[in-house]
């Protein structure tokens with residue numbers, strides 16, 4: 001059998017990406033002490049930070065890529081860490097050839113920005129944001145989520161990344177990967193159980209930084225979970241968004257319509273288009289008789305859409321599975337795609353993609 005070569009090993013390692021930096025290990029200069037003896041490959045991977053939470057994931061990925069090289073019989077992978085100087089060099093590397101700052105705010109960006117709002121709290125806005133994002137991902141789109149709901153940062157929990165701490169490179173923040181999406185939450189910067197009063201300027205500073213200084217990829221969709229209601233806070237956030245399309249989440253009760261209608265006024269103030277209304281908790285399908293029960297009334301979503309001069313994008317059922325999946329950090333569209341509620345989300349995501357993206361990008365994602 002032919003000898004395993006250094007080139008083969010490096011090209012295998014170039015297939016492994018640091019999940020947080022989204023660049024390969026060779027490019028990041030993480031490969032150290034490579035030794036090849038016959039079929040035995042020993043290598044050290046220098047992580048950017050000691051105790052990197054993704055170290056075992058990276059190690060497993062390295063081992064499997066090495067083992068796939070023809071002729072490799074044994075692999076030994078050590079995990080090390082970069083020195084401060086090396087980390088600094090990496091920062092320089094990021095700074096020069098690549099533009100590290102987010103392209104989302106650029107005038108020619110192709111990213112569709114969806115600002116998810118609600119007239120009041122508790123209608124399921126965060127659940128809808130997390131699951132719609134996952135459904136868009138399941139359809140093949142590149143998705144980023146910004147959790148700006150300062151009254152309850154629930155997105156990290158719903159996507160299984162609660163308690164993670166983002167790292168910064170060259171003043172740019174690296175978003176946290178979750179099920180193939182990129183996520184940033186103000187909650188990552190707040191100690192758990194510490195009540196925090198977000199004063200206006202501090203909040204707006206954070207939002208601006210998350211829009212401009214996070215290393216978002218060139219995304220197809222960027223979803224923002226806004227704080228509920230139509231007060232100054234969601235209004236100021238919307239003003240920072242260059243070309244957002246507003247999605248209003250409501251429940252079927254006619255009473256919710258009046259409250260959610262204020263969103264239309266807010267949209268006009270910031271000159272954003274209201275893409276449409278999503279009616280959540282529209283109906284419950286009885287597991288015994290299969291009948292549809294509209295326990296929260298009916299027609300609220302359609303009525304609101306009419307009043308706002310927009311469309312009803314979709315109706316989502318009440319399903320316990322949705323809450324359970326959210327509690328477990330496993331969004332239904334990716335983890336239980338055959339469930340009734342996942343199908344409703346996938347349909348909704350498909351509709352939104354068709355309305356917001358050019359046909360060739362919709363076709364490319366489904367390939």
Ligand SMILES: Nc1ncnc2c1ncn2[C@@H]1O[C@H](COP(=O)(O)OP(=O)(O)OP(=O)(O)O)[C@@H](O)[C@H]1O
Nearest residue numbers: 121122123124125126127152228281317318319323
């Ligand atoms: N369609 C649904 N079926 C079952 N449970 C749901 C559904 N939608 C939301 N829920 C549950 O309702 C609760 C409230 O949802 P969520 O936190 O998403 O609301 P919210 O509008 O974002 O609230 P707030 O704006 O106050 O943070 C959660 O426990 C969630 O799991």
